[in-house]
Structures are given as structure tokens and as C-alpha cells.
Amino acid sequence: MGKLDLPAEVSASAYNLPDTTGHFGPYGGTFVAETLIAALDELRDTYESLKDEPAFRAEFEYELKHYVGRPSPIFHARRLSEAAGGAQIYLKREDLNHTGAHKINNVIGQAMVAKHMGKPRVIAETGAGQHGVATATIAARLGMECVVYMGSEDVKRQAANVYRMKLLGATVVPVECGSKTLKDALNEAMRDWVTNVANTFYIIGTVAGPHPYPMMVRDFQSVIGEECKWQMPEMIGRQPDAVIACVGGGSNAMGIFYPYIPYPDVRLIGVEAAGHGISTGMHSASLCAGRPGVLHGNRTYLLQDENGQIIETHSVSAGLDYPGVGPEHAWLKDCGRAEYVAIDDEEALAAFHKTCRMEGIIPALESSHAVAYAMKMAAGMSKDAVLLVNLSGRGDKDMHTVAEKSGIKF
């Protein structure tokens, strides 16, 4: 099934995906029950009419500058580079955004679409809580009602973020179904949406879900890569040799990759979570170890058993703990434009500590996967080579997890 007759080699300058029906080659699409189709059609039409509208663009850029604090700087991590012993590592500092991660870029865009559609209520799913916090933040800022669905396991693991959302006025609903984690929160948010679609906008936090979400979230996040495209020449006189980003659902990676797709000399490298190791089966590496299927409204690579049931995932970083991945990553993998690798829990934790000690930056555990791979890769390269890492979030939220791993109790 699907459009497998597309050329394997994608011509960079001609890259124009998704197609009008939301497909990236055989991936993506709109795999939802009929009850959701009208809402998705309305969203697609609204987004298409808004996205290039000057007033909408201007408001989005204003919010990114004055509320989020963009552009985020790029920082030359000299001591990490020296320790790696090869290529120069640069960090795109999304951790410095308001709310502490890249998530806010997309949430502002979607909340503006919601406002335009006259929907007074926004809902969101969250795993670690970063997307939930970002959504609660914007809902407070715009005076909207906000309900966040979160697996009951994650509610326990991320108590501080749950409290943060409540401080911001959101209602957090613990989800008791299934594995009680991110994927179940997403199922529950979809159910809320289909029931309350007349007054509710569903703010999806990653480049997954049915069309137009993967495209819309990518577009809002692509501000990351667009900035890098002028910042890197300013700093080093050229573009980097590779751009490296962690991939759970894949929104920070799409945000930094997308503007670089037409630059054939820039390698794009996505880093998945290998958890306890790919061979143990306890990981979240959908692209490295999964196979295509249909989940959450799109066709993409999934972690599933031989009967097509979605299996539980593992990663030390809750934000990468998801059994699917955005469909555009599936396509970029198949057509060879991007490469996907995996970093396990131990390697990510080691990179976390190194970044703290050597650069005075506490990275999110998610982003630590990208740093870990960059250090590994840098070791085999010349000192003139440049690796640009998307430091997608800060690690304050991970204090508890890291302390526990080190045997420390607060």
C-alpha cells in the first residue's frame, strides 16, 4: 500500500512535502475515524489560509521575539569539543527559550490558529510535561481554558511539572488506560477532541498525528533551523557539516532539519533513544528498530509486536519515550536524506554530566542523546569540521531522574 513508486533519491531543491493529502511518500496521511475528518479538514483549510498571511506571520514573529526570547543563540562548546578530540561542537540553545525548551515555538503557533478559529478551549497530551507546560503557559497568556492529558505513570514521575501546569491554571487529567504513558495520553486527548470539537482545539506537541499536524508543527518549529542558517555563517563563515538532534516524536529535529534539507553538504542526523540497548528490546528507537504501520492518525515507523500491537517503550528521558515517530522522519530515512542512530541511557547520562561540568549548561536528558552522539562522531573528525547540535531543552525537569540514578535522594 502507499506510493512506493516515488524516486528513492529525493532532489533537494524539489522537496515539497507533504503532498496535498498529507503524505510524505508512503508515510503520513489521515488515518482517523470519520468523526474526526471534518475537524481536520477545517484545521487544514484554516492553517493553509493563515500560514503565509502577513499579519499572522508578523504576530507569530512578535511572540517568538518578545515572549519566547528568540532568536536563541548558538554557542561554541569548546571544552566539550576538546574532550571529544575532533570536530567542533556548536549548541543551538533552545534551552534558553521561555519554558525551557523548543516546545513553545509550536504551541504559540497553534494557539494563534485556535484563537483565529474562535475556539476558547485548548487541550494537549504530554509525556514529561514540557509540552503540557508550554500549552498551559500560552493558554494563560491568551486567556484560554486548558486541559492537559498525562499518563498516570508520568503524573507520578513528573510531579513538579504537574504542579507547574496547575499554577498556570490548567487542569491535568491523569490517564489510567493502557500503559498509562504518553501514547495513552494522546489517545485520550483525541477522544476529548472528537467529543468537544465545537469549542476545542487540540494542540499536538510533536510532528506526528494526522495531517495537517506533522506539517504544521514542522513549519512552526522550523524557526530553529531558519535562524541557524544565518547564525552559522555569521559565526564561522559557512554552514555546519552536520546537524544533530534527538528524535522522540521528532519536532525539535524536524525544526532544525527542515530548512537544511536543500543543503546537500549538510548531513542531517537524528538520534533516537536506545534505552537499555536496542538488543534488549527496552528502547524507543522506532526508526532504527521498528517497522512501518499505522498509529495516531499517520503511517510511520512503529515499535510493535508481530501481531501489530504497539509495544511499551523505554528511555531514561520521558520526552523520547514514544513508540512512533513523525512521518516526515520516516520518509527522510527511507529516501536517505537523513540518517538515524541511537544512543542508550548510559551514554546519554554521561553526556548530560559532561555538558554540566564542562560547559556550565544543564541539558535536558532528551537533548543529552544528541550531545552524546555528537561527541562520539566528533572524535573521528578533523578539528575543522563543525557539528551543530540542537540543545532542545534544559535539564531542570530531570534533576529528580538524574539524582535517583546517582543514588541521591532529595
Add this chain to the structure above:
Amino acid sequence: MSRITQTLSALDAAGRKALIPFVTAGDPDLSVTVPLMHTLVEAGADIIELGVPFSDPMADGPTIQRASERALLKKVSLRQVIAAVAEFRTRNTTTPVVLMGYANPIEAMGVDAFADAASSAGADGVLVVDYPPEESREFARVVRAAGLDVIFLLAPTSTDARIRAVGEIGSGYIYYVSLKGVTGAGHIDIDAVSKRIPLIRDMVGLPVGVGFGVRDGASAKALASVADAVVIGSRIIEEIENSPADEILPRVKTLLSGIRAAMDSVEVAA
């Protein structure tokens, strides 16, 4: 003519409405499924929708999700569900069985293998909740070539263009979702349903069954007065959930017989 079309035509000719219960295969255990299917027929079922358990049933409410979870605890697979249909067919060759579920277990098995196996087992139709018509033309072609009907959902929000698209590739009957939301939710607006159904029937040329929100004899009777078939799912699953193992069959039989009797008390205009 397919077994589904034969069944629905015969009912129509007799001035009766079809009763279509939904149960999840393997809930609470695979050994219950085939006896339960026979019980449904004894209680007045005309067609059986047999749910294929899935780990992420996004369009279902908590009741049907729990049924899926109970079945998956027993590792019930699509192949085992198809085998249950084959076992049911050894004693019943007249009641159509529709497999209802989500795309991923079917894609994991392979669409061709699934169509062959389901058809050989004696299944009659397939309803894949997350395959809207625009994503399932090829699937519908393969499955219909194997002799199975492809049943699609329509909703109150479906546009005329979409209803026609479903008419082009669907067969058997239409499953009209009577309310916004997921399975097992709220109350039905009979007035709104009664206005929509004749339009859909005209555009698609298939009988229309209505579901999502049927709780009892009264709601079934009200829907039977305007639709060709009434689908009832979550309420039956609640009965299974709340019954001790040895009382599941008699309790489901009492529940469904009551609904059948209420539906049959509908005055059908000549």
C-alpha cells in the same frame, strides 16, 4: 449477493430492522467468544460485529478499550480472531460476521493474507475504524476481491462529497455514528438522525445502521424507527464486564433479547 446483503434484504422484505451487537473477541477470554456469538444469535442478532483487540483504540471509549485490554492480556491475535470465526461457522452458516478493528494489526498481518484468511474462515465484512475512504481504496479493492464487504463509518459531520466517496467503495451497509464522541458516550438526538439517514441511504444506495449511544430497548426502538439496523456495543461489554464468568452468556442473552423485543415492537409503515 453477499451474506450481509442477503440478510439485510430479507429483513427489509419482512419489514424488520437488523440488530447488530458488537463484542470484542477474546474478552474476557477466547474460550468465551464462540459460545457468546451463538448466544447473540439466539437472542436475536442478525449480524455480529466482532471486535479485533488493539492496544490503542483511539476512537473507542473506556468500555471498549478495557475489553481490548482484557483480550490483549490473553495475547489474542488477529489470526486467533479469524480462527474463532471459522469455529463459529461450523455451527452457523447464516449469520454474517463483520470484523471490526484498527488498521495496524491488519497491516502487520499483510492485507492480502488477511483478506484470504478472513474470507476462508467465513467472515463477511470488514470495518477498519482508522481507514477513511481516502486512505483505503487499495485495501477496499483487495478485500472486496476476496468476497468481503467493506463497511465504512459516516458521521453527522460527513459532507455530501465524502458520503458519495464512501458509496463508491463501500458495500454491505453503512455504519452511521449517531453522535460526536467515542463509543459508549451520551445520548442520541433521534430527530437529527432521522433527517440524515434517508439522505445517506439515497446517496450511497446501502442500508444504514446506527450506533454509538444505544443503551437500552428504548434507544434501540427509537433508532429502529428511522434506521435499517441498530448497532449496540458498549452496553453489552459492560454486561460482560460485570458478570461472573459462568453468568456472561445468560446475562447477555437477557439483555439482547430485551432489546430485540423492544425493536420488534416498532410499527413499520407498509
